[in-house]
Amino acid sequence: MPVCVRDVLLMLNNYMPGALSLERVAVTLGTMVAMRLVVALAANQHRYRMRESALPSEIREVIQASLSQELDGDSEVEPPLEALGNRLAQDLPNFFNFLLPREPGPQGDWAPSSLIWEPPATLCTQYRDCPFCLPRRPLFKLDPIVKVNLITRRFELKLAFLVTAQCTLCAAHFFPNRVTRCNEAHGWFQVLECETEYLRVSRKGVWVHRTLAHLQEMAVMQFHMSWLGFCGFVNDGIGRSEELLTVWQVQKMYVEHFARQLLVAHGMWATFQCEVELRPEELIVHILEHLGSRNQGDFEDQDALAAAGVASMAEDRDGALPANAGVSPDEGVRLSQTRLPVQDPGPGATRGWMRMAVMDGKTMVHRICAVKDCRGALMNYRHGQFCEAHISLARICGVDGCEVACMHEEAMTCGNAAHIHVYHQWWGRFSWESFLGVRRGLCTHQFPPPGPGPVGPQSGTQADQVPRLESALALGQAHPQGVEVLPGDPVANLDLGHKFQARHIYCLQTLQWACGVPIGFGKCYGSESTPQVHSFISAMFPIPSSRPAFMCYDNACSLLRHMARQNIDDPWLDSTRFIVDAWHYINHQPADLLDTLQSQPT
Numbered sequence: 001m002p003v004c005v006r007d008v009l010l011m012l013n014n015y016m017p018g019a020l021s022l023e024r025v026a027v028t029l030g031t032m033v034a035m036r037l038v039v040a041l042a043a044n045q046h047r048y049r050m051r052e053s054a055l056p057s058e059i060r061e062v063i064q065a066s067l068s069q070e071l072d073g074d075s076e077v078e079p080p081l082e083a084l085g086n087r088l089a090q091d092l093p094n095f096f097n098f099l100l101p102r103e104p105g106p107q108g109d110w111a112p113s114s115l116i117w118e119p120p121a122t123l124c125t126q127y128r129d130c131p132f133c134l135p136r137r138p139l140f141k142l143d144p145i146v147k148v149n150l151i152t153r154r155f156e157l158k159l160a161f162l163v164t165a166q167c168t169l170c171a172a173h174f175f176p177n178r179v180t181r182c183n184e185a186h187g188w189f190q191v192l193e194c195e196t197e198y199l200r201v202s203r204k205g206v207w208v209h210r211t212l213a214h215l216q217e218m219a220v221m222q223f224h225m226s227w228l229g230f231c232g233f234v235n236d237g238i239g240r241s242e243e244l245l246t247v248w249q250v251q252k253m254y255v256e257h258f259a260r261q262l263l264v265a266h267g268m269w270a271t272f273q274c275e276v277e278l279r280p281e282e283l284i285v286h287i288l289e290h291l292g293s294r295n296q297g298d299f300e301d302q303d304a305l306a307a308a309g310v311a312s313m314a315e316d317r318d319g320a321l322p323a324n325a326g327v328s329p330d331e332g333v334r335l336s337q338t339r340l341p342v343q344d345p346g347p348g349a350t351r352g353w354m355r356m357a358v359m360d361g362k363t364m365v366h367r368i369c370a371v372k373d374c375r376g377a378l379m380n381y382r383h384g385q386f387c388e389a390h391i392s393l394a395r396i397c398g399v400d401g402c403e404v405a406c407m408h409e410e411a412m413t414c415g416n417a418a419h420i421h422v423y424h425q426w427w428g429r430f431s432w433e434s435f436l437g438v439r440r441g442l443c444t445h446q447f448p449p450p451g452p453g454p455v456g457p458q459s460g461t462q463a464d465q466v467p468r469l470e471s472a473l474a475l476g477q478a479h480p481q482g483v484e485v486l487p488g489d490p491v492a493n494l495d496l497g498h499k500f501q502a503r504h505i506y507c508l509q510t511l512q513w514a515c516g517v518p519i520g521f522g523k524c525y526g527s528e529s530t531p532q533v534h535s536f537i538s539a540m541f542p543i544p545s546s547r548p549a550f551m552c553y554d555n556a557c558s559l560l561r562h563m564a565r566q567n568i569d570d571p572w573l574d575s576t577r578f579i580v581d582a583w584h585y586i587n588h589q590p591a592d593l594l595d596t597l598q599s600q601p602t
Contacts, residue, residue, distance in 0.1 A: 007099060015088060015095075024067065031066035032088065032095060035059055039092050060089035121150055121160040123198050123207060125174040130167035132181070139165035139174060146205070149244075150198070153211035155237040157244065160207065175200075177256075180276055188276045194260040194269045201249040201256070203277075213257035220254065227251045248280075255280040259287045266291055288377075356514040356550035358581075359537065361507035361528045368525075370499040372400075375525060378502055385502040393499065398423065400497035412500055422496045509536050514552070528555070530562035537572075544571040556580045 016025055042055040064085040088095070129136040142164040150160035165174040173180045177196040182188050198207050212234070219225040225233070231250045235243055263269035274286040369376040369387035376387025386393055397404050397414040399422055404414035413419040509522040509532075522536035533553075541547040553559060556578035563570045572578075 028066050031063060032092060035062060036096055043093065060086060063089045120158060122163060123160055123176045124163040125165055125176055127174055130170060130172060132172055133167060133169050137167055137169050139167055142166040142173060148205040148207055151208045151212060153209045157238055189273045190276045191273050192260055194264050199253055199256050201253045206249065208253055213253050216254055252280050255283055259283055262287060354550060355548040356552060357511055357519060357548040358514055359511045359551060359553045361509050361524060364508040365504040367502040367504045370502050385499060398499045422498055423500060426498060426500050511540055530559050533559055534562060544575050547575045549576060551576050551578050552581050553578060554581060
C-alpha cells in the first residue's frame with residue numbers, strides 16, 4: 001500500500017517540532033532516506049554479531065550534521081536539535097518500516113523512497129514586465145503550456161513544461177532562451193538570453209540543460225571531441241535504445257552556447273540581434289559580424305582593477321626619481337626624457353607610487369589565410385587554407401606564381417612535374433602517418449637495402465645510398481594526387497613557395513599591469529617586429545596622459561631605438577621609460593649604451 005498523506009502527517013507530528021523550518025525538515029528527511037542502505041547494513045551486521053558496532057553512532061553523527069547545518073530558511077529561534085537527532089537516529093528502522101515498503105527477495109531491503117523526488121522542470125522566461133516598453137507593461141501568457149523533452153544535468157530524459165509570454169503593446173514574444181520582436185523594416189528578429197538555464201536544440205521540442213553545453217565545451221577544448229562523438233556519448237549516457245540527439249542538434253547546442261559565451265566575454269550581448277530560427281552556421285556569421293575585427297582588444301575595467309594593485313617604486317634621497325636622460329652614440333641623438341610623474345602619497349604614506357606595465361609575446365597562435373600578407377580568417381578551419389577573399393584560389397595550383405588550374409578536384413597542383421614534387425615534399429613532411437608507417441620508415445632508414453652494384457667511385461659510397469629520413473618516412477605513402485614519392489627524383493633540388501596549408505600568426509602580444517591585472521592583447525604577424533609592437537601599445541594607450549611611467553619588455557632596447565629613429569618627438573619618449581626585465585637583460589650586450597643607459601632594470 002503506498003504512503004498516504006495521513007502517514008506523513010503522523011510522522012511529522014511525532015518527530016518534527018512545529019517551530020522547525022520547512023527547509024530543514026526537507027533536508028533531514030532526505031538525509032534519513034539516503035541512510036537506508038547503511039541502516040540495513042547495520043541491522044544485518046547486528047544479526048550475526050550481537051555486540052554493538054560503530055555504525056549506529058556514525059549514523060547518529062550524520063543525522064546531527066544534517067540538522068545543525070546552516071540554511072537560508074532558518075528561523076531566529078530553533079528548538080533543541082541534539083535530542084531530536086538522537087531520537088531520529090534511534091528510530092530509523094521504525095521510520096523505514098512505516099513509510100518505505102520492503103523490496104521482494106531474500107535481502108528484503110527498503111525500497112527507494114517516493115517521498116523525495118525531483119519535480120518536473122518549468123521552462124519560463126525570467127521577465128515579468130516588458131523591458132522594451134515605457135512605462136513597463138506586464139507580460140501575459142502567449143500559448144497553452146506545452147510538454148517538451150528535457151535532458152537534465154544528470155543525463156536523464158525528463159518531462160518539462162514550456163511557458164511562453166507576450167507583451168500586448170509591442171508584441172514581443174518571451175521564451176526561456178530568447179526574445180523575439182517584430183520590426184516593420186526587417187521583420188522578425190531575436191535577442192539572445194545569455195544567462196538562460198536551458199537551450200533549445202530542436203524545433204520538435206528537445207531542450208537541454210546548460211550544464212550539458214558546458215560539458216560539451218570542455219570535451220571539445222580538451223579532447224577535441226567531434227559532433228558525432230559527443231552525440232554518441234550523450235545518447236549512450238541516457239541509455240535509450242532510440243537516438244535522442246542527432247549530430248545537427250549537438251552542433252546547434254554548441255553554437256548556441258558558445259555564441260552567448262562570446263557575447264558576454266566581449267560585453268556586446270545587449271546590442272546583438274539577428275534573424276529568427278537561424279541555422280548554426282548562419283548564427284556564427286552574425287556573431288562574427290557583430291563582434292567585428294578582434295585582432296586586438298582591451299579590458300574596460302582594467303583601470304579600476306589595477307587601482308588596488310599598483311607597483312611601488314623606491315624614491316631617492318631627494319624624494320623623487322632621477323631624470324631619465326642618456327646619450328646613445330649609435331643613434332646620434334640625445335634622448336632627453338622629462339622627469340617621470342610621481343603619484344602623490346596618500347594620507348599616512350611616506351612615499352608615492354608609479355604605474356608600471358609588463359608586455360610580452362605568447363606563442364598562442366591560430367591559423368590565417370595562406371596568401372602572403374593576408375590576415376583574413378579561414379573559411380574552413382578544419383582543412384581549409386584560404387579566407388573568404390581568396391577562396392577562389394582553392395582550385396588554382398598551390399605553388400606560388402602558378403595560375404594554372406589543378407589537375408582534378410582533389411589535386412593541389414597542376415600537371416607540372418616540379419610543382420608535383422614540391423607538393424610531395426610538403427606531404428612527406430607535414431602529413432600524418434600511422435605508427436606502423438613511422439616504424440617502417442625508421443627501419444628503412446636504419447637498415448637500408450643493398451645497393452644495385454658494388455661500392456666504388458662510379459656507384460658512390462654506401463652513405464650516399466642511405467635514403468634520407470624524410471624520404472624513408474614518405475616512401476610508399478599514398479597521396480591524394482595518386483603519385484608516390486620516390487628517391488632520386490630529378491627535380492629534388494627545387495625550392496618553391498606554396499600555399500598548401502594555412503599560415504598562422506606569430507604570437508599573441510599581451511599587456512598587463514605589474515600587479516597582474518590584464519590591460520589588453522594584440523597579434524603579431526610574421527615576427528614580433530618593433531613597428532607592430534609600437535602600433536599595439538599606441539592603440540592600447542591613445543592618450544599620452546594615461547600611459548604608464550614604466551613599461552617592462554624583453555626587447556625594450558630595440559623598441560626604444562625604433563621610436564627614436566622614426567620620430568625623436570614621439571610622446572612615448574617623454575611619458576614612459578622602457579626597461580628590460582632582469583631575466584632577459586643578462587643576454588643583452590654590455591657594449592650597447594642604449595641598453596646600459598636607458599633599458600637596464602636597475
